[in-house]
Amino acid sequence: MKAVICTQYGAPDVLQIRDIPKPAPKPNEVLIRIHAATVTPSDSAFRKGDPFIIRLIYGLRKPRLATQGVEFAGEIEAVGGSVTRFRPGERVFGMSPDRFGAQAEYLSLAEDKPLTTRSESLSAEEAVGICDGATTALIFLRDVAKLRSGQRILINGASGA
Numbered sequence: 001m002k003a004v005i006c007t008q009y010g011a012p013d014v015l016q017i018r019d020i021p022k023p024a025p026k027p028n029e030v031l032i033r034i035h036a037a038t039v040t041p042s043d044s045a046f047r048k049g050d051p052f053i054i055r056l057i058y059g060l061r062k063p064r065l066a067t068q069g070v071e072f073a074g075e076i077e078a079v080g081g082s083v084t085r086f087r088p089g090e091r092v093f094g095m096s097p098d099r100f101g102a103q104a105e106y107l108s109l110a111e112d113k114p115l116t117t118r119s120e121s122l123s124a125e126e127a128v129g130i131c132d133g134a135t136t137a138l139i140f141l142r143d144v145a146k147l148r149s150g151q152r153i154l155i156n157g158a159s160g161a
Contacts, residue, residue: 003104004068009049015068023101023108027080030111032092035124037102038071040132046100069103070095071131073124077106085111091118093127095135 001022008014025031046063049055058064073093076086086092094115101107109115114135118127141147 001105003101005066006047006063006068007066008062009047009055012047014047020067020104022106025078025080025083025108026110027082028110028112029080029108030076030083030086030092030115031078032072032074032107032109033077034072034074034102034105034107036073036128037069038128038132039069039103040071042070042132043068065100067101067104069100070097071128072096072102072107073118073128074107079111083111086115086117091120091124092116093118093124093131095131 001020002017003020005016005018005020006014007016023031045051046054046058047068049058049063055061071093072095074091076088076090076092078088079086092115094109094113096102096107096109096113099109114131118124141153145153147153
């Protein structure tokens with residue numbers, strides 16, 4: 001399968017499209033055929049290794065995770081033997097925050113990761129666009145603003161994702 005690979009930190013020209021082995025799902029994982037993926041400012045930061053803290057977490061001299069990308073939309077192609085939430089053929093979207101790998105033809109991901117089905121009315125491109133902005137907003141509203149069920153908040157001038 002083809003994947004976007006980053007084996008060193010740097011400018012966009014360090015990215016390569018390579019053939020790598022297609023992943024096989026472990027018992028608790030699903031194999032997803034990727035239909036759409038994003039390239040976000042976070043992806044650029046991981047590629048550059050800047051800010052420096054990224055290197056401390058993901059590899060000091062080179063990226064520990066070569067296959068790029070976090071957000072994706074696609075279709076379940078196969079499921080591991082202990083998977084109960086998903087079945088082959090389901091349209092899904094989600095994130096691979098700790099393993100990356102979304103900028104490839106296939107991704108194997110544990111069923112308990114940020115992954116959900118998508119409706120027939122939502123294209124892969126529309127679904128994948130939800131991931132970055134929605135999760136960023138969730139973190140700030142839930143964890144920073146401490147917004148709880150039943151409370152209201154006015155967001156004036158929201159833009160971007």
